[in-house]
Amino acid sequence: MPPGQLLPPPVPRQILVLLDQDQPQALGRALARTYRLDRISSAPVPLLGARAELMRVREERSLDAVLAALQGDTRVRSAQPNQRYLQTGGASSRSLQSAEAHRPSSEQSNRRRPDPAIPQYGPRKLRLPEAHQLARGRNVVIAVIDSAVDTGHPDLQDAVSRSFNAAGRPDGMPDYHGTAVAGIIRSHGLVEGAAPESKILAVRAFRAGGERAFPETTTHILITAVDWAVRNGARVLNMSFIGSHDPALQQVLHAANQKGVVVVAAAGNGGPGAPPVYPGAYRGVIAVTAVDEADRRYEHANRGSYVAVAAPGVDILAPVERGGYAYVSGTSFAAAYVSGIAALLLERDPNLNPKSVADLLASAAEDLGPVGRDDDFGAGRVDAYASLELLAHDLAAKRGELAQP
Template sequence: MGSTLPYARYSPNLYPACEDAYRGSDGGCYDRPVALMSGGSSKGVTQKSGTGAGGNTQVAQDRRTVPNQLVAEIDSALTDAQADALARRHGLTRIVSQNIPLLGVTVGLFRIAGNRPLEAARLDLAGDGSVRSVQPNYRYLLQDQQGVPSEGDPAQYALAQLHLPQAHTLARGMNVTVAVIDSGVDAAHPELANTIADNFDALGSKEGPHVHGTGVAGAIAAHAKLMGGAPEVRILAIRAFGAGRSGAESTSYVILKGLDYAVLHGAQIVNMSFAGPKDTLIGRAVAATAAKGIVLVAAAGNAGAKSPPLYPAADPEVIAVSGTDAKDGLFTASNRGSHIALAAPGVDILLPAPDGKYQMTSGTSFSAAFISGIAALMLERNPALQPNEVRAILTGTARDIGAPGRDDLFGAGEADAFAAVTASSRTPAVPVVAVSDKLSQPPKAPDGNNTSVSRASDGSTPSTASDKSAANDANRPDAQ
């Protein structure tokens, strides 16, 4: 592919970093909230004179939560009128409430009236007998960083590093459903033709497609001029991120709705290319999703070496993915930590953007998306795999980079799609499609049998892009 693609140079910079006011002398965040950056310069917090440490804490809390909002588990037997009365008793206004089958509870979103401190309002509501738990409505941020387009196809290095061409001779993600909880996806983009099985707007908004959601979906499933991790996968496009103060953002309540929808609509993998603070309610939803046998993948975050762990990547049920560059170095902004499972390319990645355009972008968002794609290949090969088995195979077959053995930068190493897909099958098959001599050749495995059935989002049986599916099926080991 040449360098004549119509680049979209407007990717927002949603790189989370510590506010200067909350950075330690050594540059560390120390559990302070992340903030948004735009255009490479941080937006500091201006404080009035006379505010001390307590003022800093309140500003910090406001940065990572939606001001004056609480999310509460309330008695499911309450009618709307009774829920409104509950709110009034505690000086609140009920914004909305919804039953969440994933957790078996009803969750309400409430607004605090007047200028009461959030914690005082939380404790007051938590003391009501009709309420099981109360927490702030936390903010979540997408994990990408704007890049500058360069000559040629630097983004395509990811294919070789992950051994995706070899892996695609064994599986391409057919009959596997990946939920992408993100900003809006451009389902009309040629790279995503016949890929979006369903669209759900958890925000109830009317915003159009967004660069981040479209890019993440492309890293998973592109199949025209680009190639994603699983080009024949089905995607549930769940919009949970909308326009915020400095870019697309979401909240605990909206992400909970998105996770619930993904589970109810057959997701086998959930990609979460966003990050935020530790969140009890989302943590419970993540655990409940994993307990149903659904694979969860998340971006480690772009807050850098001094950041504390960000969530949901740091939840134990989630495969946390850090980012690498074309030379197997760590993406400078990537989070690190003992929770990192493995790494994947995330620097200068060429991906689809809305309106038929393309974007050059970086971030652990796209590292996570590649891993979700590889997991889809594994589940096509062996649908019986459980989340812990998917994790074990991915980490067990990863290519060790950095310091020998597991480390906090790359986890078990950089993912190897071919090795992971081969190890996923009870009877691995031999790849028969020629692969470029420039790619390293992993060892071949004995031949086997695997049957796949093509899919369509509308009940028909179209090809994934033009007649690519039919052409590729003819070259698959199963068809030989």
Template sequence: MPGEVLVALRPGAPADMPARLARRERLTLIASERFGLVPVTLHRFRIRDRRGLAAVIAALSTDRHVASARPNHVYALVQAPEPAFAGSQYAVAKLHLPQAHALATGRDVAVAVIDSGIDAAHPELAGAVAKSFDALARSETAPPSPHAHGTAVAGLVGARGQLASAAPASRLLAIRAFSGTGEARPSGAQGTTIHVLRALDWAAGAGARIVTMSFAGPADAWLSQFLAAGLAKGTLYVAAAGNAGPASPPLHPAADPSVVAVTATDAEDRLYPAANRGAHVALAAPGVEVFVAAPGGGYGFLSGTSMAAPQVAGIAAMLLQAKPDLTPAALRSALTGSARDLGPPGPDPEYGAGFAQADAALRAAGAAPPTIAEAARPTSASPPQGMAETATPPALASPQGPAGTPDAVPATEPPGPRP
């Protein structure tokens, strides 16, 4: 945010230190906020003159009572406008949802959706939203409106009507951290560091086992600290890889080591052309012309890595229902170890470990018996005498879905972070 800085003080700093800094550095104190996920109080200041942010941060950092002074970054939702071509729910067959739902549906697993406003009254989401939180409430006076992006993402995690979802029996924690002009439009909503930190903090307090994040922006030290703290407490974070294209540097939070980054593919397993690439990409899931819920009880088709991430979060919810004691590391291992390889053999910067498979992930986590083919698969080395041989997670061929969706006219999204 132009002209804004977030300051944390060292333990033992005088109680009036924020006021002193404001006077000395020609700042206006907007708010002071205490967080629990990372025990810290952040003081949000606005620069009162035309000085650059770097100069103000440098000046603040010389004070012995200041632990850190950092920008209040801007993050943007990462999904493209409606495409010209309308397909069907090809994701159902691609992800093997019918087979997986015979074993688990994510029942009672708390999944936090950090996004824009969600239409909780949509028939697909009736009864799905257990709790809600508005991280923007302190900065806005007008009541929030349901937003296309947040409604779509929430439905992909836990829709429970005619729209198929990965975890239809999960408990959604709806967190609004993004807003902007044209709330009915899928793009254009933004949030800042402070809004995202509020969202992560609340999600932790509300008991979220999984958090899905379909937004992208620059690296931020506070964001990384909060994600690491949540991961250490047992929360799995899933994020959209971003839609800034193959030449873009890694975007966050997807590029953070505490996060499972998800890219998008179409009905024929082709990579979404605008998807970010990189070694941090963990998995691929359907994200091109995906059938989604829309505000006002409607439906539509949206594209982008934003649409892929919540489907992986839903699969993780299935795993946690079946085996509640799974750690984030075990969840990641089951998801990536059971993925169907795409692109060059092995993990690669375009598809990660490959395409997510819900039923295979359940088997990889030990939540379902292996198939005959899996049980017969030899391991790389024979086990010692008397020890049982362990089946290798499968690389299943996906059943052919409905007619493929051409990417000759892919929907394009504006690049990730906005200044």
């Protein structure tokens, strides 16, 4: 999402209806007839024990009136607008070549492979080289719920264990965002990934190109994406996007948390005066802001009490579409680092629950700004090595307690 852009309105005249899974499948058709709606699709959401019915309100009907009627229907679990979401990757702040375009895009697809000695401050600031002596995310499954990932990229060979297309029709043009996020998490080539032996579920939820100025997704697509990811073994969900408060998405993320899934989200690029954004502001979600090499808050990052931690997210070298590389900036990419570090912790202790992971990240973070937690940096910049050391201390203490008579 471009810095400062307002949150998008819901999809015009679309309503997402959740029905209990034990309701007859014919109920969706019956509701469409009763309220004179066009039924777009119907799909089970096992994680919620529900069926999602996507409906369109006909032009002659009042959207608010139909919503109110559905919400009052005792056969309906919930009914709401089909919200829209935007990615939280900003513009590239430094090109790899002076002749390249400023923003990662399809026009940059012929970018040459950068010099292998090119510096990458992110891993150093996070103490990833030291952390990788202890853990590399081995066998931990991370779902990247984003735009399509370039699985043929040299840095992502064998990184993606499974792919799922929740968004439907093909993109009108390539998009860099999903590949960049996946690479920051799992790259094992030129780019130094945070969890280079983790397994990526590439979940395409964003549509790029066509009539849209920027890739976007919807509630309906996202709950399908999250449900699939959890059913396919994800221990971490990376959600580098933002939208408005959304009860259906909140429910599915809470259900994921209850199954032990860590949810990491971008804090947003709306600027310091922007309101809280979601899913980052939901309880149980680790909201990540971005800092630069000097630990200054990314100038376009949101502030707020929901910000949990910070990570490098300005001028980050990342793989992009069509085998290219670019420097990218935004809270999206800071969130990717934190998702990878969560995987390191889960490798060392698979029994960690989401709150324990969040507590370890916050407790071991390097405090920035005013002493203690603050709305700019949360608990501070995450430290992968310190988090693992703290976990090792906790595990040793537990073993000692168990050994006592």
